[in-house]
Amino acid sequence: MANIKLVLEYEGTNYYGWQIQPNVPTIEGELQNALARILKQRVIITGAARTDRGVHAKGQVVSFKLSLSFPVFQLIPALNSVLSPDIRVKRASQVKNAFHARHSARYKIYRYVICNNFVLHPWLRNFSWWVPFPLNCKLMQDAASYLIGRRDFSSFENKGSPFMSPVRCVQKIKIKKQGSLITVSIKADAFLYKMARNIAGTLVEVGRGRFSPLDVRNFLLTKDRRKAGPTAPPQGLFLWRVGYDRDIFDKNSW
């Protein structure tokens, strides 16, 4: 019984999010079907994050147990030949038995992409939030600094979250401007429901001058979701990376 870790990229546009649901296409459902097709058996897979409908991934991580002696190095070409081109497997490796895509995760990075241009570039329409007015990135970065640390993020959590505690540790928020593209990258130990999109939506309000950086500090303190900015739309969000300890790989299997 081998424990397998996959890393996936996907465009979320045509899926109802990660989590499997009856009668609608989901990333988890597509991957489970693809695995069933090549392994001739059903496996139960775990994703590191349950991305929402329309959200993309550059580094979603999946783990599952494999009872067959299917060669790990053949998983990538086999799965990619069966999956639709909007889902790609980019890494496959055998990991220690204790590895679990979600529980073993040390941090996650989400990246939010803003098209800050007079018109929305056609090639970015499924991959960014179109914000056509000027944004002050310096103010956005100042506001973001108040969100760093272990804090109660109730003001940035939407209802429907399965988590008990609203405390999360945000390690870094980086705002970068390249031409008409602005990216907001957020690294945290874990994220509350819609937390990345609520932070992005709030920082855009700061960038356009509706909130000051100090307002953002106050939003945290009130612990009231209604105070902070709107939830940014899903198509700008990428699950960028999930980080683990270095010693997860099963060296005996090589």
Place this chain on the structure above:
Amino acid sequence: MANIKLVLEYEGTNYYGWQIQPNVPTIEGELQNALARILKQRVIITGAARTDRGVHAKGQVVSFKLSLSFPVFQLIPALNSVLSPDIRVKRASQVKNAFHARHSARYKIYRYVICNNFVLHPWLRNFSWWVPFPLNCKLMQDAASYLIGRRDFSSFENKGSPFMSPVRCVQKIKIKKQGSLITVSIKADAFLYKMARNIAGTLVEVGRGRFSPLDVRNFLLTKDRRKAGPTAPPQGLFLWRVGYDRDIFDKNSW
């Protein structure tokens, strides 16, 4: 009677190219319909380049005569509210009467995008050519240097071209690598039919070692299309920019 110049961006994926044809969607057809809708009259438009099916544009230029007194600055929001989001008007200006999008063009730049990665990133699948083997950009740039100058490009012209002379002046070819993205930008006074894609297809053969840079010089001399490399697929190509003289604008209209 005002002479109008528009600059467009579009994703060509869902269109049968620029040129209007019966019963299929084309960029020219969509733009002509949008203009008819907002101006309540049919206008005849001229595009600087007839991009092929699946080819994109970041800077297609269009000109047409406008008999109505429709305010030029309202053309952008009016057209964009009517056009599908995969076509955007990004500039509109009144130009001198002699201006013609195609005849007045001094140069064109096409950019060809290659996804040079083990897997094809889902978000690039409609916007790049997936080349999964290593490419030597230095050799590609060396080969490109033989194509610079006023030369007979018969070896890089597909049949079906409406042009009489196969002589074109290529001013610059720049190959750039950024992560897994390789771009080939070609600046010329004008392009023969599928010339940009034939140059890109040939340079990729050089990059993977099938042709040497010197072979490319010889392809030019043979003037035989069958000698040079394959036509690169359309989805990697962008009409990047069309250049004109600086004095095209009609200052009296301001």
